[in-house]
Amino acid sequence: MTLLLALPAGAQLKLGESSSNLSGTISAGYTGDYGNLINSDHSLSVGGTASLSGYYYNPNFISYTVSPFMNQGRDNSSYQSISNASGVNFNSSIFGGSHFPGSVTYSKAYNSEGNFAIPGVANYTTRGNSDTFGINWAETLPNLPSISASFQTGSNQYSIYGANADGSTASHSFGLRSSYLLQGFNLGAYFTDGGSHADIPQLLEGSTQAESATSSNRGYGFSVGHQLPMHGGFSGAFNSSYVDSNYLGNSYHGTIDTVTGTASFQPTQKFHYSVSTTYSDNLTGTLYQAITATGGVVVPPEQGQSSHAFDLLGNASYSILPNLQGLATADHRQQSFLGKNYSADSYGGGVTYGHVLFGGSFNSALSLTDNTSSASSGNALGFSGSVNYNKRFNGWTAGGYFSYSQNVETLLIAYMSSMYSYGGTIRRAWGEFGWNAGASVSKTGLTTQAGITSSSESFNTGIHYSKWATLNGSYSKSTGTGIESGAGIVVTSTPEPVLGNTDLILFGGNSFGFGLSSNPVRRLTLSASYAKAVSNSSLAGSASESNTKQINTFFQYQFRKMYLTGGYSNLVQGFSQSGTPPEHVSAFFIGVSRWFNFF
Amino acid sequence: MPSPETELRMRYTLKLSTVAVALLLTIPGWAAKTAKVEGAKPPDLELEGGRKLIYERSFGSEREVKPKRGFWNRVVDVIAGEPEFHTLVRPYSVATDSHGRIIVSDPGAGGVHIFDFAQQKYKFLDRREKGKDAMLSPQCVAVDAQDNIYVTDSDTGKIFVFSASGKYERAIGSIKGGEGYFKRPTGIAVDSAAQRIYVTDTLRDEIFMMDMQGSILQTIGKNGDGNLEFNLPTELRLDGQELIVVDAMNSRVQVLGRDGSFHSAIGKLGDSSGDLFRPKGIGVDSEDDLYIVDGAWGVVQVFNRQGDLLYYFGRRGTRPGEFQLPTGIFIDRDDRIFVVDSFNSRIQVFHYFGLKKPAKAGM
Numbered sequence: 001m002t003l004l005l006a007l008p009a010g011a012q013l014k015l016g017e018s019s020s021n022l023s024g025t026i027s028a029g030y031t032g033d034y035g036n037l038i039n040s041d042h043s044l045s046v047g048g049t050a051s052l053s054g055y056y057y058n059p060n061f062i063s064y065t066v067s068p069f070m071n072q073g074r075d076n077s078s079y080q081s082i083s084n085a086s087g088v089n090f091n092s093s094i095f096g097g098s099h100f101p102g103s104v105t106y107s108k109a110y111n112s113e114g115n116f117a118i119p120g121v122a123n124y125t126t127r128g129n130s131d132t133f134g135i136n137w138a139e140t141l142p143n144l145p146s147i148s149a150s151f152q153t154g155s156n157q158y159s160i161y162g163a164n165a166d167g168s169t170a171s172h173s174f175g176l177r178s179s180y181l182l183q184g185f186n187l188g189a190y191f192t193d194g195g196s197h198a199d200i201p202q203l204l205e206g207s208t209q210a211e212s213a214t215s216s217n218r219g220y221g222f223s224v225g226h227q228l229p230m231h232g233g234f235s236g237a238f239n240s241s242y243v244d245s246n247y248l249g250n251s252y253h254g255t256i257d258t259v260t261g262t263a264s265f266q267p268t269q270k271f272h273y274s275v276s277t278t279y280s281d282n283l284t285g286t287l288y289q290a291i292t293a294t295g296g297v298v299v300p301p302e303q304g305q306s307s308h309a310f311d312l313l314g315n316a317s318y319s320i321l322p323n324l325q326g327l328a329t330a331d332h333r334q335q336s337f338l339g340k341n342y343s344a345d346s347y348g349g350g351v352t353y354g355h356v357l358f359g360g361s362f363n364s365a366l367s368l369t370d371n372t373s374s375a376s377s378g379n380a381l382g383f384s385g386s387v388n389y390n391k392r393f394n395g396w397t398a399g400g401y402f403s404y405s406q407n408v409e410t411l412l413i414a415y416m417s418s419m420y421s422y423g424g425t426i427r428r429a430w431g432e433f434g435w436n437a438g439a440s441v442s443k444t445g446l447t448t449q450a451g452i453t454s455s456s457e458s459f460n461t462g463i464h465y466s467k468w469a470t471l472n473g474s475y476s477k478s479t480g481t482g483i484e485s486g487a488g489i490v491v492t493s494t495p496e497p498v499l500g501n502t503d504l505i506l507f508g509g510n511s512f513g514f515g516l517s518s519n520p521v522r523r524l525t526l527s528a529s530y531a532k533a534v535s536n537s538s539l540a541g542s543a544s545e546s547n548t549k550q551i552n553t554f555f556q557y558q559f560r561k562m563y564l565t566g567g568y569s570n571l572v573q574g575f576s577q578s579g580t581p582p583e584h585v586s587a588f589f590i591g592v593s594r595w596f597n598f599f
Numbered sequence: 600m601p602s603p604e605t606e607l608r609m610r611y612t613l614k615l616s617t618v619a620v621a622l623l624l625t626i627p628g629w630a631a632k633t634a635k636v637e638g639a640k641p642p643d644l645e646l647e648g649g650r651k652l653i654y655e656r657s658f659g660s661e662r663e664v665k666p667k668r669g670f671w672n673r674v675v676d677v678i679a680g681e682p683e684f685h686t687l688v689r690p691y692s693v694a695t696d697s698h699g700r701i702i703v704s705d706p707g708a709g710g711v712h713i714f715d716f717a718q719q720k721y722k723f724l725d726r727r728e729k730g731k732d733a734m735l736s737p738q739c740v741a742v743d744a745q746d747n748i749y750v751t752d753s754d755t756g757k758i759f760v761f762s763a764s765g766k767y768e769r770a771i772g773s774i775k776g777g778e779g780y781f782k783r784p785t786g787i788a789v790d791s792a793a794q795r796i797y798v799t800d801t802l803r804d805e806i807f808m809m810d811m812q813g814s815i816l817q818t819i820g821k822n823g824d825g826n827l828e829f830n831l832p833t834e835l836r837l838d839g840q841e842l843i844v845v846d847a848m849n850s851r852v853q854v855l856g857r858d859g860s861f862h863s864a865i866g867k868l869g870d871s872s873g874d875l876f877r878p879k880g881i882g883v884d885s886e887d888d889l890y891i892v893d894g895a896w897g898v899v900q901v902f903n904r905q906g907d908l909l910y911y912f913g914r915r916g917t918r919p920g921e922f923q924l925p926t927g928i929f930i931d932r933d934d935r936i937f938v939v940d941s942f943n944s945r946i947q948v949f950h951y952f953g954l955k956k957p958a959k960a961g962m
Contacts, residue, residue, distance in 0.1 A: 395776075429730065431730045431731045432729070432730030432731065433730075434730075466728075466730060467728065559679055560675075560676075560679040560680040560681065560682055560683070561679060561680025561681075562678070562679040562680065594679070594680065595680065596680075
């Protein structure tokens with residue numbers, strides 16, 4: 001330490017062709033943590049951060065940044081973890097600016113805070129270890145096919161405070177892409193290979209055991225495009241992917257082949273039209289992939305039933321005025337799914353319009369669609385409209401929006417969705433005093449299946465006076481249906497029977513919080529926050545209630561390159577299905593830190 | 600206009616003797632040798648009649664105001680680190696007050712630096728984060744007889760007035776709604792005796808004459824290239840009964856009377872010696888000669904009142920005596936010449952030793 005204190009203000013260190021900079025913060029102080037499920041611990045602690053960056057020969061040749069950190073938490077630094085986390089981040093680039101650029105990234109974190117998500121409300125808190133590694137490389141030689149390759153892998157192990165439940169996720173992916181311009185044809189090809197494994201904590205079902213889900217996928221594809229007369233162009237693509245997955249003892253493996261084609265023309269500056277078509281030989285697999293792509297895990301679909309989808313879509317638009325545009329669409333779809341054949345036709349038109357209105361900006365869009373489907377008798381009128389308006393007046397800045405849609409086509413012909421949303425923002429400053437507020441409300445649902453809806457409301461407001469004080473508050477509420485994932489609940493509007501009743505989670509909750517921050521004098525920062533969330537869920541008849549509450553306070557005073565820092569964090573979190581009482585965790589720190597520019 | 604290869608050659612005009620010319624011809628070779636030494640001081644310019652221009656020093660940081668720190672300060676430096684010294688970021692204009700304090704506007708830093716080398720003190724005037732009448736892009740600076748500091752803000756369109764101690768006094772040109780009256784105020788000069796403030800509004804191609812409260816008494820000029828017409832005028836300097844205006848995009852300097860009447864014009868667009876390409880700052884020494892900074896060429900050209908080029912100094916570069924995008928210039932009562940070397944983030948100080956004649960400071 002004495003040696004470090006004696007180090008002079010440094011400069012860049014050059015050694016041969018290499019050049020490096022090292023700076024960092026070393027902190028020491030008194031820290032402690034205690035709770036109802038952990039042993040109390042009070043001790044002197046040492047922590048810090050560092051950043052070593054540099055390059056060899058030239059920043060474009062090889063450059064790197066290594067940033068280790070030790071014992072960093074929200075009570076002793078700006079690192080947002082209730083537990084003192086340690087780890088390292090590394091990134092490097094090679095041959096930047098050349099025809100062979102590449103990069104490598106790596107990160108590792110121990111004892112770091114994470115999130116278990118409940119959509120629309122404050123997340124639940126986890127603690128665990130994680131790591132990621134990635135490498136990218138490309139070849140961009142002129143007049144030759146470009147090639148890019150990437151490999152990413154990562155894993156995360158965590159435990160949820162108050163749930164007596166552990167989980168983990170791991171994934172890897174490899175991608176190879178190439179493109180080439182040959183005789184005016186844009187050619188492209190790709191190959192991907194990846195896999196994932198997740199141990200999903202069954203805390204919503206009341207089990208301490210985690211369920212494993214694994215999946216792997218491999219895909220390849222080709223594309224071609226070329227310009228056409230009348231400022232037009234066409235493109236075509238073939239994609240094939242193979243999926244192999246296993247969850248809750250059910251497995252699925254299948255190949256999904258998709259062919260797409262598009263042709264577009266713009267004969268005049270104002271007129272544009274296009275025709276596109278898509279064919280998939282495995283609609284079930286497409287739907288399943290769409291769900292798993294969000295990270296969600298569901299019971300795989302049954303094997304053996306063929307399905308397919310065909311879509312032919314035509315679009316045309318015409319600019320009647322610079323701020324008024326007319327649109328027309330025609331769409332024909334055919335699907336075979338779960339042993340039934342469906343077909344649907346829709347024809348629609350609409351306008352978009354924008355104008356200055358009462359000194360503000362007004363924009364709107366309106367469309368009508370006539371839908372005929374073999375899944376239902378009679379026609380269904382589809383409607384979609386939106387308006388938004390923004391204006392500044394007498395020092396105020398305000399804006400609002402409203403949108404509504406009814407009978408909008410979904411991925412499946414058998415289902416259509418409807419939604420509405422509205423909201424607004426307003427703000428005003430009086431000298432150094434300012435106020436702002438915002439609100440948004442939305443609801444979506446499937447037209448033909450009751451209960452598959454999601455809704456959310458959120459409100460926020462804040463006031464500030466110069467740098468002296470900033471006070472923010474927020475409230476949010478949400479309900480809906482979702483599926484489990486390694487990172488919490490993921491919202492989905494996919495209905496039964498695509499998803500089984502053991503997959504869909506009904507969730508609801510609300511959360512509120514407020515925060516106060518202040519810089520009463522130069523170099524002094526004070527902050528405090530409080531957040532609380534209450535939620536409930538129901539999965540396969542098993543109901544769970546959960547709550548989380550956090551209090552955080554922090555102060556920091558800077559004197560030159562030294563910081564006097566203190567903080568206190570408190571977390572209370574519990575799940576009714578866990579069988580354990582809510583967990584209380586508190587941590588505090590007071591100490592000093594010093595920033596060094598070593599070289 | 601000099602090329603970069605011409606080093607620190609002096610070109611004498613009719614006022615200079617052949618002996619001096621012969622002396623100057625020896626300088627390029629000498630300068631070429633000394634230029635190899637990093638940080639070498641440029642040679643003195645020996646001028647006609649025993650006149651001389653010497654390079655004194657440069658500065659760019661608060662730290663240089665008090666370079667020697669005491670024992671306890673050094674102890675605290677080791678424990679807590681050195682203070683965060685203010686440094687010049689992108690200085691634009693410079694002036695000095697009656698106490699020899701050097702006042703530098705710095706749009707890059709968003710404030711005004713006050714260097715007091717005599718008292719070993721420093722102050723930074725900053726109003727970036729003020730909710731009302733924030734100063735965002737301080738452009739040019741002037742000082743009145745009471746050492747009050749006037750700063751134009753090209754961003755907010757206002758003029759900010761600070762007391763000699765640095766206390767904010769008022770904003771001129773602040774209209775209802777917090778907006779500024781001026782479109783892009785740049786040059787400023789204060790006539791304390793007549794209680795007048797002159798401000799260049801570059802985008803309007805006009806000069807406003809105001810009383811000390813900011814009431815507009817007269818508007819001078821319009822867009823054009825004739826007499827009393829401007830094309831993006833910038834810096835102003837008061838000298839005796841004359842108001843000197845840098846008519847930037849007309850590549851000239853116009854000399855007006857304080858009542859706004861036209862007196863003369865100096866300079867024309869070109870790339871030869873005596874021509875102006877991007878005139879920036881203007882200064883006047885004790886012999887009434889005009890010092891015009893050319894930002895593009897990185898030189899200061901010195902003209903007599905008839906428009907004849909007397910000599911020039913500087914070249915593009917980073918070493919002492921060289922400039923990169925120089926902007927403002929100010930000559931104090933002792934004929935110390937302060938040149939704002941903007942891209943090098945420093946002020947370079949030269950000293951002109953002229954005829955023994957009472958000197959005066961520009962305002």
